Amino acid sequence: MRLFDTHCHLDFDIFQDDFEPQLKSAYEQGVSRFVVPSVGSSNWAKVHQMAAGHTDIYYALGMHPYFLHPQSIDELPTLKEWLNRRSHQCIAVGECGLDAMVKVDMALQEKVFIEQVRFATSCQLPLVLHSRKTHHRILQILKQEKFQFGGVLHGFSGSYQQAMQFISLGFYIGIGGVITYPRANKTRQAVAQLPLESLVLETDSPDMPLNGHQGKSNHPKMLGEILSCVALLKGMSEQTIAEIVWKNSNSAFCICE
Known part of the structure; x- marks a missing residue:
């Protein structure tokens, strides 16, 4: 299973003292x-x-x-x-x-x-x-500028309708730790309804800690827990989700698989 953290701040100081071991711990997951x-x-x-x-x-x-x-x-x-x-x-x-x-x-x-x-x-x-x-306002500006190259709406925590407006402009929706919180009802419901082909995963490390890890620095190695949550919300296997979001992530940034 291959995972792609589409948004993480690995250059921040918290990762620098032992960067290669930090990276290895993500690879292992x-x-x-x-x-x-x-x-x-x-x-x-x-x-x-x-x-x-x-x-x-x-x-x-x-x-x-x-x-x-x-x-x-x-x-x-x-x-x-x-x-x-x-x-x-x-x-x-x-x-x-x-x-x-x-x-x-x-x-x-x-x-x-x-x-x-x-x-x-x-x-x-x-x-x-x-x-x-x-x-x-961001949607207004993107339309005003006739922007056509898509990208990712990072750290999504909105409604289904809001997400679909960005998807209609060619954007993928970045799903992070917010969906691991049971109280994030609106966003969890949106993720359950949104087309899987428009989703990518992210941690926003070292920010946005997952539920159960409050007060701790986030890490790319936690991405699998976000995947598990998406699989639960979608009622699909983690393997299936992983394969599709891997393709989505590379497509979002025009990276060859």
Whole structure:
């Protein structure tokens, strides 16, 4: 069984002291591919270098809304340069999007996000989308920009109807630890109904700990527990789910299997 963690921050400090053993522990649980999205200029070089040393690690270059500041506008040309000279393991623009839950000016968030959508179009790359309480506005911008290269709506925790709107624009839905919580009724029901062909799995490590692991750092090796939860919600075997989401994950980022 092959698993693909489509969103994990392996470059964060918590993984660095014993990186190879950390990676090995994920391999031992069947996780054999990873996408590491960047959050801003502070880690573009780091995710690039990490992927250069590991053929099973892919990365995305972008600017996360949480980490934006007034000077972020000035960093956009540098992001475009990074994308123009990207390696083949750079498979998306992101993590980018909008977040209504952080104290970052929404006008700034929108300007930076729109530019990243345009970069993705010019590079013909998918997007890794971050959205909290902003699904409607992100959908408006994607339609306004006539974006056609799809990607993944990361860390989904919305309704079936919201997810289907992104799927209609060519996006896959990133399913993470939130579905392991019984109280996440709306999202669990949505996952049960959504077409399996539109789902990918993620941990968002070291964030978004699974139910029963609150207060601990998350890890790609936990991806199998998310798979088990999806299988339960879908009433299907884990093997069947794993095979389909493996294909979906590679398709989302145009990676050869």
